[in-house]
Amino acid sequence: MIVIDDVSYAFPGASSDALDHVSLDLAPGELVSVIGSNGSGKSTLLRVMNGARGAHEGGVLVDGIDPMADEASSLEVARLVGFVRQDPVCQLVSSSVADEVSFGPCNLGLEADDVRERVTTSLEAVGLGSRERSGVEGLSGGEQQRLAVAGVLAMRPSYLLLDEATSQLDSSARTDLRSLVRELVAGGVGVLQVTHLLEDVIGSNRVLVMEAGRIIWEGSPADLLGETSVLDRAQLSGADGSSAPDIMRLALSCACPKADLLDADAILDAVTDDDAIDALARLLVSPQGRPSGREGDLDAKADGRTLSLREACVRVEGSDILSHVTFDVPHGSVLVIGGRSGSGKTTAAMALAGVGELGTGDALLDGRPVRAGQVGLAFQRPADQLFRYTVAEDVAYGPECRGMSPEEVSRAVSHACELVGLEEPLMSRAPLRLSGGERRRVALAGIVAAEPTAYVLDEPTAGLDGAGRTLVHGLVRDLASAGSCVVVVTHDLAEWLPCSDAAVLLSHGKVSWSGPTSELVSDEAPFLAAGLRPPLDVSLRARLSDARDRVGRRRS
Amino acid sequence: MRGMLPLGGYVVASTRVHECDARVKLVLLLAVTVVMFVSVSPLVIAVSVISLAALARAARVPASQLLRSVRPTVVVLAFALLANAFVVDGTADVVIMGGFGLSAAGLVRGATAVARIVLLVGFALVVSSTTTGPQLADAVVSLMSPLAAFGFPVGDFAMVLSIALRFVPLAVGEFDRIMAAQRARGADLDTSSSRRLGRWAAVLVPLVVSLFRDADVLADAMRDRCYRGEGRTRLARRLSAADVATLVCGLASAAFVCIVSALIA
CATH class of the missing domain: 1.10.40 (Ribonucleotide Reductase Protein R1; domain 1)
Structure with a gap:
């Protein structure tokens, strides 16, 4: 049993507590979900539970061991409590599968034969038994997450903490990981998962809702469905x-x-x-959540005023990444591109934005080849591109690169800030000192401020809470209503179908389905053909x- | 997306060269290097060309990749060739003007030097494309392990090497991603001018910030899996009979080539 008793924790220099008198327990064989908005203290709670951070007040006991007692206790708690993170890539220490799994057991100083035996059994437990001799780079995102779980299982933990482990996976990889977690729970492992997904919450035994460092609600998933006000605050x-x-x-x-x-x-x-x-x-x-803009589309399409891919092909080292992909996005409309990870979505997005090369075929904006800088491009974690000293300067970067006059720049900056809800007092602050949500707004404003007439957004809401997603959904709708072409690339079609006019599903680099969203929302076959689980x-x-x-x- | 890195790029395949123990490959690479620099004879070059071709074929490393690997050094190699070929002291075989001209002996000397470097890059490429990062790191550490007796932190060195090898492709991917994002914002990163370095701040600042963040995540992930830097189990594989045979044959033929070329000279 992990017992968290009245724990508080504050980051160095922070004015308020990241955890504010939190108590909970986690028993073996139990699946508990923790939900709440970004910055509500969920991840900090997990870090305290596995002993990586010491509580400032209150006590933490894992099977009776206090991780802060001494070095040996801290090590034993780290072994007992496995931890799997959101990003499949950053948490893997090795480039080979077998080596990755042996990392933990080797750290424990086990006998070499024991280590090898654990590597084999752990890989089999997560369904990667045949990949023991593969390299990590060749695995899909879902396989890499299962590999991370195998690396933890090789330490024979009693508990597993999952920090949004499914958030960057496509719908079928999510389903696989979820059933793996269910098997572990049935085998007696106590699992606590932090998540933003309703689908993750449904199968759990208990749900905790966090807000501002406190647990504000606790109950079963069924109870949660009944409590609409709590459900809203949880931002699932x-x-x-x-x-x-x-x-x-x-x-x-x-x-x-x-x-x-x-x-x-x-x-x-x-x-x-x-x-x-x-x-x-x-x-x-x-x-359909987007009633406007539909009729203008047909005119725009007829005039050839579209963002388009024509017969786009990309081959890398003998395999087709994109193969004869063709579609049009008229001005004033939103197109969603869906597909499994590795289906060529991002390659298509880069080509559409004029920053990725096509082998053959064309990426066209209003009939002319797209040049870099003409199409606004946002990746997941757009805040990664901030680099100037102040928010105002950073947002002005795009307009300046386009050669606007100082007056035009300041007009474009204030218009963009208004669209994403950035307020004046923030403008003179340093981007890296803002909160995650504020940084995201700055980054989006920086893209909008250059005033492109088309946008490509690649997984713009992955890992965001409700408020963050609502911001991005609203922005997409506003941009389309103002006459831009908007392309959203996503592995989460359920989220984006209500905001889109048309959809393209990619599978192994080919278009497996394309058409208006209204046809897709009641037809399972296109999803199955693309290897996706229908919403x-x-x-x-x-x-x-x-x-x-x-x-x-x-x-x- | 960018092409292969100049050197490196493990080629996934299952060949005899892939199967061979990384320690054996490293020792033989060292032996070939020594032979090439100890003995300068056409025989050594000829034998090396034949064995490199045979190895590359066995390991399924495409010749195009070898050319790509040599490309960054092409200016230096051309300079070495020309500097050797042209003489100004009147010993030229083909006089161009006054004492200045082409020397046949110099041309041969330059060509030998260039061939030697290209061949060594080729051998190194065969090793790096048939050996994974961890195998390479393990082999280096295993060969260095006698140094532990002198207090050298072999275990820490192994971890650093292995993680560095793991992070190279990640950093390259991150770099490409940020560069694409900034170019889409209108950054002009291609035309050269005096302000070019300043413009690259748009890529380098976010890159450094994001690598530090990744490093933090990785450090936490290592801590969560009980890494302490000491007391780790070493999974040293024992050399198989085939590995030992390869090692002995390889070293013997290197010595043989050395002796024969010395006798001819």
Whole structure:
């Protein structure tokens, strides 16, 4: 049992506590989810639980051991409590799979034969048994996360802490990792996961909601679905502005098993009476959150005023990264590009923005080849590109590069800051001293300020809480309404379908489906063909009429 | 996306050269280097060309990659060739003007020097493209382990080497990503001018910040997995019979080539 008793922790120099009198316990064989906005103290809580940070007040005991007692206790707690992070890349210490897994056991000074045996069994436990002799670079993001879990399992831990471990994975890799975690829990490991995803929360035994360093709510996932005000404050992805919680509530009221709330068939099996089916149908209508801008599209498209890829091909070392990819994004519309990791999404995004080379084919903006600087480009963690002394200077960088006059620059800067909600007092501060959320706004303002007529956003909301996502969704809608072409590249289609007009699904570098979003929201086949798990509402919509027929037949 | 790094780039394959123990490969690379610098004869060059071609073929390292690896040094190599070939003291075989001209002996000397360097780069490339970073780090450490007796921190050195090798591709990826992002903001990183360095601040500042952050994450991840720098298990593989045979044959033929070329001279 991990016992956290009335723990407080403050970062050096911070005015408020990152953890403010937090108490909780984690038993073996239990899965607990911790949710809450960015900066609410979730990650700090995990760092205290595995002894990496010492609590300033209160006590931490892991199976009766205080990690702060002495060096040996600290080491034993680190062994007992495994830790897996969000970024699959930064946490791996080695470039070879076997070596990565042996790192922990070697640190423990175990016998060489024992180490080798643990490497084999841990890799088998995570389904990477055949990859023992591979290099780390050749693994997909999902495989790298499972490798990180294997590296932890080789230390034979009793507990596992997951810090948004699924957030950078595509939907099928998420499902794989989630079932691996379930197996570990069934095998007696106590797991505590920090997450922003409603789908992660559903299968857990308990949920804790954190806000400003405190635990403000605790209960079961079913209870959480019932508490709409708490659900709002928790800022879960898949819960904000979506009908998923309502659908799950309805399913629960129809006695759908709690563990099956992500399974469309189970929900439809449970929802049998006519009233409930009607209620479900009402929850499933109108997925489109972007009523404006649609009619202008056709004109723009007819005029050839689009951001387009034409027959784009990229080959690297004999394998096709992109193969004959063609699509158009008219001004005033949002196109979402989805696909598994490694499907060529980012290569397409770079080409569209004029910063990636195509083997053959063209990237065109309004009929002419795209040049770097014409299309606004944001990667995940856009804050990584900030480099000037003050916020104002950094936002002005793009406009200055475009050769605007000082008056134009200051107008563009203030307009961009207004769009992303950056307030005046921040303008003279140093970007690196701002909070994560503020830095993101600065970075987005810097992209918007250059006033491109088209934008490519690559995974712009990964790892963000509800407030951060709402900001980006709003910005995308505003930019499209103002007449820009907007392309969003994502592994999380469920999140972006409501904000988009059209979609392209990529699979192994080829377009496996393309068309208006309205056709995609009730058809599972395109998702399956692209190797993706269809979002819950899509599956429900696709199968709703079957379910009605079934109920009808049963009755007659 | 950028091409392969000049040297390095492990080529995933399963060949006899890949299977060979990294220690054996390093020792033989050292032996070849010694032979090439001890003995300057056409025989050594000829034997090296043949064995490099055979090795590259066995290891499935494409010749194009060898050319790419030599490219950064092409100016220096051309200079070495020309500096040797031209003479100004009147000993020229082909007189161009006054005492200035081409010397046949110098040309041969220059060509030998250039061939030697290209061949060594080739051998090093075969080793680096058939050996993973950790294997290489382990081999270096294993060969250095006698130094531990003199108080050299072999274990720490091993970790530093292995992590450095792991971080090179990550840093390159990060660099490319930030460069793409800044070019998309309109940064002109291509045309050269006196202010070019200042413009690269747009890439270098974020790169350094992000590498420090990654390093912090990695340090935490190592701590979480009980790394203390000491008392680590060393998974030293024992040399297989094939490895020992390769080592003995390799060293014997290097010595043989040395002796024969000395006798001919």
